[in-house]
Amino acid sequence: MNRVDPQPLSKMATGIEGFDQLSGGGLPLNRTTLVMGGPGSGKTVFSLQVLANAACQRDESGIFVAFEERGREVIENAATFDWGLPTLAERQIYILDAHLSPTVIQSGDFDLSGILAILKAKKEQMNARWIVFDGIDVLLMLLQDPILEMREIYRIRDWLADNALTAIITAKLDSQIVQGTNYGFMQFMVDCVVHFDRCLEYGVPTHRLQVTKYRGSDFAPGAFPLSFGPSGIEVAPPEPPEIIHEASTERVSAGFERFDAMLGGGLFRGSSTLITGAPGTSKTTLIGKFAEAACQRGERTLFVSFDEGVDQIIRNLSSVDIDLHPHRQSGLLCMYSGRTEARSAEEHLIKM
Ligand SMILES: Nc1ncnc2c1ncn2[C@@H]1O[C@H](COP(=O)(O)OP(=O)(O)OP(=O)(O)O)[C@@H](O)[C@H]1O
Ligand SMILES: [Mg+2]
Known part of the structure; x- marks a missing residue:
């Protein structure tokens, strides 16, 4: 039997670096992605950021x-991000206000065909490649009838199948809505x-995302922390599954000659060292000396501390x-001082 070369699934990059890494290149081209999550979990920001x-x-x-x-409101809420959405909304992103009125929907005559006809015309006019249906749960909740809900979901599915668009559908997920x-x-x-x-993890608000299904493609399993920055969502990229770092045999000075001698010539470059001790036993002094020595060698250094301000550390x-x-x-030394409980550990890492 002749074997053929495997063909990877075509994907559209989201431009969200960590997400593109964990999904192996982005969202499936001309197919539909469902983005689910509780209120305020980042579904709308993610979808808009992908379009932007x-x-x-x-x-x-x-x-x-x-x-x-x-x-x-969509444009106003996105104003804190650097996407320039008002300008994009004039040219490359068409925002359709499909805010639905309960009376119209519950009168019984409502279906999505009118909206889908407008969208088809718009898609052709703009030569659109992407579409987002944001907040499908609102429509489903207003329909209040499982048969009608199914009918409209099928209608969207068939419309998407005919229209060669890379689609995102967002849906709010909470225990009440899921049942209905x-x-x-x-x-x-x-x-x-x-x-x-x-x-909330130990009282610290934490956002995460997880790909739970990807037909025709591998993806990084597990939940990945995310935070919101000026460009929108930032996702911590997955760690490679294997540890392939080269172990250096080079020694670097810890800043004290006698301490270096105790360590056999200093610390290995690229190694991690844990310093523990009771309060007031000079742990910060030791790492301060280490940071100073690194800077004196002309090496860029990041000094991270918790619950103690940068100025206070420098003064002490x-x-x-x-x-x-x-x-x-001179910019050689960068110092980050975080309040432990204000962010999750991963969010602190993303901010650094
Ligand atoms: N400019 C911003 N800076 C920092 N965080 C922001 C900013 N804008 C939004 N957020 C964060 O994004 C969250 C809201 O995200 P988003 O509107 O995407 O949620 P959602 O999942 O769509 O919620 P819903 O289901 O209620 O529509 C807020 O809870 C807030 O934490
Ligand atoms: Mg939303």
Whole structure:
């Protein structure tokens, strides 16, 4: 039997670096992705950011159908991000205000065909490559009838199958809504499912995302932490499954000659060292000296501390003749001081 070379699935990059890494290249081309999660978990931000990145980075047009928020609100809420959405909304991103009125829907005559006809015309006019249906749960909740819900889900599915668009459907997930609607069915219908989650861990708010299904493709398993920065969502990229670092035999000075001698010539470059000790036993002094020595060798250094301000650390270290100030001024030394409980460990890492 002749074997053929495996063909990877075609994907569209989202421009969200960590997500593109964990999904092996982005979302499935011309197929549908379901983005699920609780209120405020980041579904709308993710979807808009994907459209904005596609427009800015590859000049691809997209359509955003807002079932939950008004079009104006979508633009206002995104103003804190650096996407320039108002300008994009004039040219490459069409925002359809599909804010639904309960009276119209519950009168019994409502279906999505009118909206889908508008979208088809718009898609052709703009040559759109992307479409987002944001807040499908609002539509399903207003329909209040499992048969009608199923009918409209099928209608969207068939429309997407005919229209060669890379699609994202977002749906709010909470225990009440899940019971009343066809979420299980929707997960079978789509090719990719991404779960967003927002919870408190030890009192610290934490956002995560997880790809739970990707037809025809591998993906990094597990939940990945995310945070919101000026460009929108940032996802911590997955660690490679194997450890392939080269172990250096080079020694670097810890800053004290006698301590270096105790260590057999200093610390191995690229190694990690844990310093533990009771309060006031000079742990910070030791790492201050280490940072100073690194800067004196001209090496860029990141100094991370928790629950103690940068200025306070610099002042206290100067009393034992460790002067970090000039290195900070020259930009060689970068100092990050975080409040432990304000962010999750992963969010601190992303901020650094
Ligand atoms: N400019 C911003 N800076 C920092 N965080 C922001 C910013 N804008 C939004 N967020 C974060 O994004 C979250 C809201 O994200 P988003 O609107 O995408 O949620 P959602 O999953 O769509 O929620 P819903 O289901 O209620 O529509 C907020 O909870 C907030 O934490
Ligand atoms: Mg939303």
